[in-house]
Amino acid sequence: MQNHPNQACVTRCSVLALAVWGALLSPAYATDTSQLDEVLVQASRDNTSLVQSKRSVALVTRQQLDEQQPYSVADALEYQPNIEVGGGPRGSNQQPIIRGLTGGRVLQLVDGSRQNFNSGHRGTYQLDPELLEQIDVIKGPASSLWGSGAIGGVVAQTTRDARDMLKPGQLLGGYVKQGVGSAADRNSTSAALYGQLNEQVDMLINGYYQDQNDTRLGNDESLANSSERGTGGMIKLGWQLDESRRLTLSHRYSKTIGSVPGNPATNVGSSSPLIDRESSDGSTVLGYQLNPESELVDLDVTLYRNKTEADEFRIAKQQHDSTQYRTLGLNLVNRSKLDWGKLTYGVDAFQDKSQGHREGASRPAPADGRTEVVGGFVQADLPLAEAWVLSPALRYDHFQTEAENLDDSRRSESELSRSLALSWQATDWLQLIARYDEAFRAPTSEELYTSGTHFSMGPMGSNIFVPNPELRPETASNKELIARAAFDGVMAEDDSLKLGASLFENDVEDFIEQQVSRFETTYNNVNDAELKGGELTIDYDWQDLSLGLSYGRTRGKDKKSDRALEGIPADKWVASAGYWLWDNQLKLGARMTYTDSVSFEGENNSERYDGYTLLDLGARWYGRGAVDGLELGLVVDNLTDSYYRRAFNELYEPGRNIKLNALYRF
Template identity: 70%
Template sequence: MRNTIQAPRGSLSVLAVAIGLALPAQADEVRLADEVLVQASRSNSTVAQSKRSVAVVSRQQLDERQPDTVAQALKYEPNIEIAGGPRGNIQSPVIRGLSGNRVLQLVDGARQNFNAGHRGTYQMDPELLEQIDVIKGPASSLWGSGAIGGVVAQTSRDGRDLLKPGQLFGGYVKQSHGTAADNDKSSAALYGQLGEGLDVLVNGYYRENDDIRLGDGRELADSAERGKGGMLKLGWQLDEHQRLTLSHRRHELDGAVPSNPSAEVGTSSPLIERSLQDDNTVLGYRFDPASPLVDLDVTLYRNDTRVEEWRLAQQQQDSTDYRTHGLNLVNRSQLPWAGLTYGVDWFNDKSEGVRSGANRPVPADGRTEVIGGFVQADLPLAEGWTLSPALRYDRFDTEARNIEGSQRDESEWSKSLALSWQATDWLELIARYDEAFRAPTSEELYTTGTHFSLGPMGSNLFVPNPELRPEKAAQKELIARADFGGVLAANDRLRLSASLFDNDVEDFIEQQVTMDFVNRVFETRYRNVQNAELKGGELALDYDWRELELGLSYGRTRGKDKSDGGALEGIPADKWVASAGYWLLDRQLRLGTRLTHAHGQRRVPAEHGQDYDNYTLLDLGANWYGRGSLEGLELGLVADNLTDRYYRRAFEQLYEPGRNIKLSALYRF
């Protein structure tokens, strides 16, 4: 754990300058304990030890915020925004201006590779999670393809961790309600010890909501949905040094939505009945003997996502099936001269689909196989200095069985280098360089068929492009962290963090539609069309004193096309978040408030045609924990968008929900 010190007079002047320049913060909510592990780091580093820009959302924070989606759980973090609009089934995080399949998603170390146009990719309900942690910026040296914008690692709950000391069996029941969409959710869990070293967790949920009410009082049509799911997780402590876990979870979602849920129903986005079923199985093995050479994690996983769609007006049936199998092996060794983290990853993706009716896109019958290996070292140099180089090699093979001659193989090297300096007990400075790549998906490489009809003139056709190059990123970043004690009072603590980044991304893959009426060329294909530069930074301040918690954060990203200097699509507006929390009744009751201000977004491409207004949101919360005869009872109240602001996020088509009062009651036994 990092030490804090009494702030010397000189450091207070530095602090004053920092506050004057920034007054920002990783702004968060419940203060993150230094010992919390960042699961996405693969090195078992804690928040304080990490040499990357990271954000962690704990179970306690999830209980306090009551998010409906993973993206909503991250929305207060600087330089993390929500993409997709108000419908939860399509929401995903935007990290430093990048989103979608440019952000790698993990659940218990297993890659979630499902990607199909206008369909949600985050299928994990926050009810099943213990923690979410995020690496901001390129991380392919750790995880390979897909981590250009960062990594979102989700860790599921564990039965033995829910048991109280001395408890052999327990459970909980929970009921929650949100007013913006009459959202009702019921969940429950049972957990316990089944025998010597064997533990189990069974949890599940059911939720449904009506159409979402917006800030102007109108309802967003076709935004109602029903969801249910659950998880069975077994843990077996083989001995003091070995643990085996096996989990299976399922998520189901049904509703009538536009074919593009981030838009309203229209001629280009007809109404469909959509049914999604997502199944995931993970087998994990941990071996940590009394040896500095071995700290081993092995993960074997299988994901299967199936989507059934029925176009109501056109009477057309669509089916999509995406399967991923994978294996990860990671070991950590502590040598006299360095700490090493190294391993091998393998995964295989299979995508296939069927679409009925004439003049329809034809999904690729695609296969992709990737194998990679990596090594990262932490090399102590002079007093307080550490050098951390990393190198990874990935090779991928891909083909579409329905397209002759489509087979291709390629390899990529990913590098990173970090130099950290513990300048004093209270100040750490880090400079780092990171590379990342994203291999093209089967949809981007191999989609064929009709994109849309032009009536008597024919149709716009999808043209496959097996020659697509991977997207590549190279980021330079500076990070500063300071940790003070005794700043304004004897037992207080102040933490400051700041980062500056510059991320160059080459060969952006985008869908291009050609409508050449003179030569009668009407086609859609994916191309490498753009080289971009994304730069910006985060500033953070967190202050704790007794029962008081304060935070302030600021995030800023700028994006431009390097060929003409024009603004990029999808870059979030600058965002401030101020938070305050206070514990009452001997820490039995916590009251909190959070103020979010997003600047107006005027940096838009010339052809985009519109700017986005600024907005300010006020959120309130209260959590009460029963004692004595009411032990086990927990009550929660959250008021999101208390002032009922009618607003939308930059580059989103739809407006966000209005005032949403969320109530929850949980009883543990």
């Protein structure tokens, strides 16, 4: 893959100059970076904050979600370097691409519970951002912490909690919120009620409803079959047993209904017929925290059950399909502080079950499969000297899988995942980190066991799915260098400047891909990939002004043929700023995104995707006095109404989208 911006240097410099100038005139959604420093990165499992993490991480807080008003989790992450939105513009089908990897190669968590649903062209991110308190991301392999699936990274979603929403001294509260969006005539309504039932018990009830018509694109045409309706909610109970023990129980549910192509990343066609789809997702999580006055015990235990269902009706052929996926799991992690360092260790176990039914002849049969995984891990932080910390980690996973509808399909395998990081606090303003991480992804039931007819070729016969229970797990090894610098008093006594940079090389072996020959379709381990790239971030804060600049770049090639990998996102620059007015009552802002063009030369095809520049504006007002609790928000995405599509996407993205929302807290 090659990126070919026209007059690259001149164009990039012009765009960046315009971005910074526009940001100064119309500052953006910037959250105080000193506040972000204190937020825990839940995906790290060791209770480190953003500034303490020894990994490449990204974080989106509730305040940023309120200011951005994203329609999906992937949408909420789109401004982060080396994170792109994949799956096309239909929100229920979107998912993040992290350093060139997506889908089952990115592990997603909600309150510590694994979201393992992955089936065909169906969306995998079922949770609406309205229910979230924060999203944090580990970029790069992280199986030493989480086991299977974390080859590209981890997206950890943390839901809202009554304790976070209650003001000091408040016993009962709530909010109602109404939002509209112009690009698809989107309407969204949400509300929550939360309170302290007594000195020990708190409760949160949250729900939402949203609907939209077909999405308008930048050329004033509409994306057919993109309308949908969604509902969902959550109830969460917390019981503070004493000062050191807390128990939480939550249940959330969501449902999305719409008529979409069989592959929502495309338009309706002969290979992607129109279907009525109803997707539902439910999850119950029981959590226990124990943190006594002991350096040896800081324990989290999580028991969870997830169930995802997709009911579909092929309109043309009047055929009904159903797919069910269930995950039952247990996590236990403890952190101990010792005289010679810190230990983070635990065990995880989960079981996935998939089954489905499809009407009609010549249809692929969903796997009736089961996978069981048990793993244990340990990570140490060992101070070697005053400025050096060595952090080794090791994890062992054993998994077994079988399909009840296939004879002799039972198999088992074990994997070791290692990690090693060396951190050097070179000065009080400079930190350097070198790390090595391994990861693996076990094959899914669909990849191992799908059988039946893929498609009919008329008088010539049919193309048949051939199961491949001998698939090997995908494995990855990543080498990375990270540098962070922080300065105070750069141009004024009370300003701060923070710089971050990383370089990585991720080698992924035994990529699993679907291969289609004339009469057969099967999943095979087909190539070994090399993914290389880097990220750069600059953040400047002075009084009520915040400025930011980031850059992300990933390159990928097949190590066997030396050919570029298809699907690697384009280089991306993001310039942003934020400014508070009226004694922190009004926040104004803008973000400008510049993405390079991409040219791809494959073995049998060549593709080109034009670069694009997007300008997003925003403002949020916080009421005081007689209107205390009232918040009004305005976001304008794609102000210039650009007609654009992301690299390797078939569909174009929404045009100008004016999002208005009003929220009242009581």
